[in-house]
Amino acid sequence: MINEPIFQSHPKADYDADAEEIDAAISRTLKSGWFILGKETRSFEEEFAGFLGVDHAIGVGNGTDALVIALRAIGVGAGDAVLTVAHTAVATVAAIEMAGAYPVLVDIDPESYTLCPHSLSTTIQEYQKKATTGAPVLKAVIVVHLYGHVADLDAISKVVQRHGLQLVEDCAQSHGAQYRGRKGGSFGAVSAFSFYPTKNLGALGDGGAVVTSDPGIAARARLLREYGWRERYISEISGVNSRLDEIHSAVLRVKLKKLDGKNASRRAIAERYHFALQSLGYEVPRVAADVEHVYHQYVIRKKGRDVLKAFLADNGVGTLIHYPVPVHRQPAYQDKVWRTELPHTESAAREVLSLPMYPQLTNLQADRVIEEVKKFPAQAASSA
Ligand SMILES: Cc1ncc(COP(=O)(O)O)c(C=O)c1O
Structure with missing residues (x-):
């Protein structure tokens, strides 16, 4: 007997498992006639925030944009430096560059493959020792919960606080993962999720979310995702176009339950x-x-x-x-x-x-x- 090949990941199987409910959610959205930033996205944002135990979720176009918007929402930009790991999807570092900041790379812990708190501490000291006048100033740390394992947040947070930095969680690979009984994504000032189809919570295309319990950061992320608009056609700040579509939101609501x-x-x-x-x-x-x-x-x-x-x-x-x-x-x-x-x-x-x-x-x-x-x-x- 010839064995069927076994795929490394299988988003089609994930669709097949809930096809009826997903088809119904898509059909409901099509019939509503509302395709961008409507009821489905608002409901998904509320349900996802509730699942994570945070106050706000803001649906965006993909996980990379979620990181860029998260960084910009906490005030990171030109002249700033952001610490993160080199053992990650290139998106983590690309997002720092896209936000206008300078990436400073930290080694990983060899057991968890996530950011090593000791290396974080020594890297900060080395960087500050060698930084010349006018060099980008350290502002934030992006911790990546790689492969679905939450990083050593207790030790990392201590270093982050000691140096007056802000903590950002990259949760693209860790939907639902927990640290000391709390969901990853609820620890940082702000966190970013990807809903790329192979992720633990995957859409049927690109999608992402910024999450936070800080109302000011949430409000800024909402402005940033749509041209800086609070009121339509009035840009309060310069933003981007990065919105989570209604169809993806409807599908994600089905998949979140599972x-x-x-x-x-x-x-x-x-x-x-x-x-x-x-x-x-x-x-x-x-x-x-x-x-x-x-x-x-x-x-x-x-x-x-x-x-x-x-x-x-x-x-x-x-x-x-x-x-x-x-x-x-x-x-x-x-x-x-x-x-x-x-x-x-x-x-x-x-x-x-x-x-x-x-x-x-x-x-x-x-x-x-x-x-x-x-x-x-x-x-x-x-x-x-
Ligand atoms: C750790 C990590 N960060 C960020 C991203 C970017 O997400 P997206 O592909 O949705 O832009 C990914 C996805 O590949 C990822 O694995």
Whole structure:
């Protein structure tokens, strides 16, 4: 029997799982005749804010815009510097540049792959020691809850407060993840979400949200997403056009109701992988005691990772590398960022591999992934 290929992610399966409700939501929106910033978006914003335990959510065009608007809403702009990690989607750093600010890169913790509080502290000191007159001034930190694991917010917040900075959470990969019983996205001055179709909460196209409990920041984000308008056609400040469409909002309302259940399915798949792969000697994801992981990605670590990736591809198992080239090594950014040595970032980029992970992945499929990994000859990796 020929085995069907197993995808690394599968947004079509996520649509199929709730097709009837999604179709009804789309049809309702089409029939309403109102397609931009109406009832569906307002309702989704309220429901999403309630889910996270924050006061305000503002729907925007995508997760990158959400970060840019979040930064601008807290007053970050030209002449400012923003600290973040290089082991992230390029969008995190691109957003800092798009807001007019200067990215300063910090190393990651090698166990959680998220921003290391110790490296944050030493990077701030190094940057301030070397900064010449007129250099961009440190204003904020973007912490990325990568792969669905919330960063060490307690330790990070202490450093942030000590230096008078503002905390921004990049929650593009962590919808529903928790830290000490509170949802990621409810800790920073402002947070940004992406609803790209493969995310834990994914639209059927691009989408994003800025969330905050600060009414002033919320009001500014609302102005920024639509030309600085409070009153139509009157721009109070210079803004952009980045709105979450009614159709996406209607779909997201259906999917938000299912998010906890789907995150539980991801955790069950992770447990199945954990158990089998650990006994084969693979480094599997580690979860900090105060974190509830939502496994946007299930990432293993292996020297000779590229050979394993090719072997799995030959055997019908899709994998991805998040991320193969750290941002400070990207052609577009290598000369536009400030950094010291980032050893944990460099080694993660060489060794991480994301296995198939989506809520509809069956036990049979997960077991087949494990079987194919088992067949991988150990000597192939060590000779790579
Ligand atoms: C960590 C992180 N930040 C930001 C983004 C940007 O989101 P979007 O693709 O919706 O612009 C993504 C999505 O790829 C991401 O994974």
